[in-house]
Amino acid sequence: MTGGARPGEATLLEQRSPLRRSAASRSGPLRGGLLGGLLRTARPRQWVKNVLVVAAPAAAGELFSRHALTRLTLVFALFTACAAAVYLINDARDAEADRAHPTKRHRPVAAGQVPVPVAYAVGAALGVLAPALAAWLVSPAVAALLTAYLGMQLAYCVSLKHVLVIDLVVVTTGFLMRAVIGGLALGIPLSRWFLITTGFGALFMVSAKRYSEAVQLAGNAGATRALLTEYTTGYLRFVWQLAAGVAVLGYCLWALEEGGVPHTGVLPWRQLSMVAFILAILRYAVFADRGTAGEPEDVVLRDRALALIALAWAAMYALAVANW
Template sequence: MKNLIRLIRPKQWIKNLIVLLPVFFGGALLHPSAIYAGLITALSFSFAASSIYCLNDIIDIEDDKHHPIKCNRPLASGAISIPQGYTLMVLMLILSMASTFLLYDHQLETAGVIAFYWLLNIGYCLKLKQYAIIDVCIVAFGFVLRVLAGGISTSIHLSKWIVLMTFLLMLFLSFAKRRDDVVRMNETGHAPRQNTIRYNLTFINQAITITSSVTLVCYIMYTVSPETIQNFHTDYLYLTSVFVLVGLLRYIQIAVVDKKSGDPTKVILRDRFTQLIVLAFGLAFLFIIYVLR
């Protein structure tokens, strides 16, 4: 049972809470129905993502056996057989689709977005992840689909800025993750991924700089846009840009100086500085839209 749980990676489910972005930026945190719909959507995406994790580990089983860390994964270590992996993959997909019917509204639309996410990632696992740049774009787009599903299930209109920021931020994190692979390849001479040879530190560092810069600019444009000011009845949201800047700088420090950007989820769960920045940003944002306006 322990190895089955490890295969579906429940620790990674935290990233699916991004479906709550429409609730947060839509000022609906005090609406129980929106919170409920967002959490159910997050759960559905978690099951779908776990299904993909199973397929990914099955396909990468040979490469994982030669990886210093991934060799301990249930399939690579032989703790779970490939047929068991496929069975768990199908079960997770069924749970994902079934859980969408716990929603009060927009069940089919939400299920459709999740199904598209699942099919896209099937293509990613089978072939698309072999192509540099395309691989990180697909990962980032997967999070855009999460946000879109969150907006659909909660009936909250999504600002174009939120969609752009989601894609850019996740592209930034994906490049930072690839940087960890490049560093390992340079140290060991073995490429952790097939497409790692199409990256190098110069390119990755420039990509990280570009995506982080555009993400910050995009967030500032969001805070000063007439749509946002009219929606929240305040023009003070630009002040929260400070936290976004510091958060991006901290993550770049983790990637470039500490060389520990291989798992964004671990960074969020373990790095106290990052946690404080995220908390400070959230509290400042909520204070401005609920108290200052």
């Protein structure tokens, strides 16, 4: 017993050191120092959404040239910087409210790992530098879209997330901007079917997520997202069902439209890809109907069947673009 404190002494030390106990309880969320905290605040798991920047070039069959890959990598990084700027400013603005939340209190800004002024400063710097670099390295159109994205998302953080229906529109538009910016960067014309399918596909996932939140939180919805108390589950179900139907219709119309290009492939891959696309929507709708459709990337990654359907669709789509 010579190397440690006796039980009574340990209890006394704990009573005299409440700050030490508090710091120890927060040791998990505070790992990594300031830089680690800034990185966590930038939400690396959300960066997978920015892969949508390749959607338009992939649809046009212009994805694998060196010029396209270089430019799209740059656009991905710039869009990620803009999204990180929004997260930093949002967390700095909501720091006090987050400290009272059972989960959000572990966010680096709310936990004190990243000081509020630092979060504001880094967020503002990223928000200014990303569009400026886009104007210099890519094109003024890309810079304008990034600026519009920042303005819309910051308005969402301040007030629009409390406005019924508009909150769904803003989040959906954010996904659509990700899909559009790749086409702008490479000067690719965007078809009406691409915009309809992408926009309503995004609305389907966003409204399914809101529906799931409303179902899971039930009578306690206002504790996490106050606006959920103003939505009914019936209305949100109607929105995701409507959006799914329009997305499927838009995709099928695109697949059935030959566009004047003669078919020379082994099989009509573009038409066959409708099957995989519809199956993916139906499979995702299972989770939406159960109220378990959270973050879209989590739904896809945790469900092996949905991931396989998505891979099958991607293969068919690639074969259609290559006209193989």
